[in-house]
Amino acid sequence: MNDILIKILKIIGIVVISPLVGGFLSGLDRKISARLQGRKGPSILQPFYDVRKLLQKEQIRVNSAYRFYVYLSLLFIIFTVVLIIMGGDLLLAIFVLTIGSLMFVLGGYASSSPYSNIGSERELLQMMAYEPCVLLVAIGLYYQSGSFFVKDIIAQDKPAIIYLPAIFLAFVYILTFKLRKSPFDLSMSHHGHQEIVKGITTEFSGEDLAIIEITHWYETIMALSFVYIFVAFSSPISHLYAVLACFAAFILEIIIDNACARVTWKTALSSAWGVTFFFGAANLIVLSLLSKF
Amino acid sequence: MNYIQKSPWILHYDGSSCNGCDIEVLACLTPIYDVERFGIINTGNPKHADILLITGAVNEQNINVVKQLYDQMPNPKMVVAIGICACSGGIFSECYNVIGGVDKAIPVDVYVPGCAARPESIISGVVKALGLLEEKIAKKAS
Ligand code: SF4
Numbered sequence: 001m002n003d004i005l006i007k008i009l010k011i012i013g014i015v016v017i018s019p020l021v022g023g024f025l026s027g028l029d030r031k032i033s034a035r036l037q038g039r040k041g042p043s044i045l046q047p048f049y050d051v052r053k054l055l056q057k058e059q060i061r062v063n064s065a066y067r068f069y070v071y072l073s074l075l076f077i078i079f080t081v082v083l084i085i086m087g088g089d090l091l092l093a094i095f096v097l098t099i100g101s102l103m104f105v106l107g108g109y110a111s112s113s114p115y116s117n118i119g120s121e122r123e124l125l126q127m128m129a130y131e132p133c134v135l136l137v138a139i140g141l142y143y144q145s146g147s148f149f150v151k152d153i154i155a156q157d158k159p160a161i162i163y164l165p166a167i168f169l170a171f172v173y174i175l176t177f178k179l180r181k182s183p184f185d186l187s188m189s190h191h192g193h194q195e196i197v198k199g200i201t202t203e204f205s206g207e208d209l210a211i212i213e214i215t216h217w218y219e220t221i222m223a224l225s226f227v228y229i230f231v232a233f234s235s236p237i238s239h240l241y242a243v244l245a246c247f248a249a250f251i252l253e254i255i256i257d258n259a260c261a262r263v264t265w266k267t268a269l270s271s272a273w274g275v276t277f278f279f280g281a282a283n284l285i286v287l288s289l290l291s292k293f
Numbered sequence: 294m295n296y297i298q299k300s301p302w303i304l305h306y307d308g309s310s311c312n313g314c315d316i317e318v319l320a321c322l323t324p325i326y327d328v329e330r331f332g333i334i335n336t337g338n339p340k341h342a343d344i345l346l347i348t349g350a351v352n353e354q355n356i357n358v359v360k361q362l363y364d365q366m367p368n369p370k371m372v373v374a375i376g377i378c379a380c381s382g383g384i385f386s387e388c389y390n391v392i393g394g395v396d397k398a399i400p401v402d403v404y405v406p407g408c409a410a411r412p413e414s415i416i417s418g419v420v421k422a423l424g425l426l427e428e429k430i431a432k433k434a435s
Contacts, residue, residue: 053297060365
């Protein structure tokens with residue numbers, strides 16, 4: 001009985017705390033980006049101000065269906081985050097995450113504006129680009145640890161990154177897609193620059209846009225938790241290192257974002273697949289050779 | 294509630310301006326003025342915007358566009374006319390196709406005169422609009 005209660009409390013904690021951390025990271029991102037561009041930048045709490053404003057604005061609806069998908073997307077992403085942080089099945093988490101992303105794309109298509117349609121198409125291409133790598137991460141972790149469960153993977157004697165350094169690098173490469181950073185922010189960029197207005201989110205206003213923003217906060221946590229899984233192992237101090245590694249990865253992404261221009265979808269797709277298959281295959285082959293001895 | 298005051302998102306529309314005022318509006322985003330420190334973002338999407346900045350006069354060609362943009366913005370919203378052209382037509386007011394200032398098409402809340410309006414006065418115009426917005430909301434509530 002007590003076990004269940006603790007579990008429920010934990011889940012509530014994750015659902016509440018992860019968007020707060022995600023929003024804070026998003027504010028940090030804007031601050032650091034501004035400093036990199038020689039500006040003062042907004043307050044760290046700016047994303048929260050934005051969301052609070054959006055929640056109170058009028059909503060303009062283009063039809064009755066398209067908002068539904070955004071809420072579904074949020075639900076699936078929350079489910080993914082809870083699943084990963086509770087130490088659940090990585091493979092299940094990845095597939096649910098895919099459904100969540102697809103819901104978002106459907107929302108873009110359903111709002112039937114040319115901008116959001118282009119955004120949705122690009123989002124699909126982006127998913128095609130990063131999905132193989134995410135799967136490969138799961139395969140690699142399973143190959144190395146013998147389990148798809150996060151709690152087993154982070155309870156090993158050695159961190160997974162020692163065995164899977166190349167797969168980790170490939171994952172950092174596609175992290176740029178997940179965090180919607182240049183050079184791979186094709187479908188909707190997180191900052192003010194955009195050539196297809198605002199991509200998928202063009203027709204969303206008020207509350208719906210706030211939900212999309214919150215979904216992105218969860219997504220950030222979800223994406224960084226993969227970095228965590230690679231670094232954490234059985235020793236307690238390693239969890240601190242893992243958090244630091246997540247932070248370092250996030251800062252790296254911000255710097256890449258500010259240093260790169262957006263690429264075409266062809267470059268994005270071929271480079272992501274190239275990196276995934278080269279690093280992934282190399283890593284798995286070396287690992288299987290090593291395990292023979 | 295002054296919830297917009299912390300994150301006013303802006304839509305910038307160029308009526309028939311000579312581009313002088315547009316450059317000044319964009320100058321507000323540069324490191325020297327950096328309006329993003331107030332949470333101001335240049336959205337480029339009427340559905341996300343709170344404040345409409347218009348430079349240049351309204352003419353026969355763009356009057357419907359201006360009205361459309363205004364209608365597409367979710368409430369509460371504000372309109373700031375930037376530059377003397379947007380206020381009254383300015384030096385273009387005599388032209389055969391020019392109707393006049395932006396207030397001929399949509400209600401304008403703040404007029405920022407100047408040819409071209411300086412970034413400082415544009416920022417102060419936006420800040421004034423935010424103050425007026427609060428009054429507007431308070432009046433509606435009471
Ligand atoms: S006010 Fe002056 S600078 Fe601004 S658009 Fe008119 S003519 Fe150009």
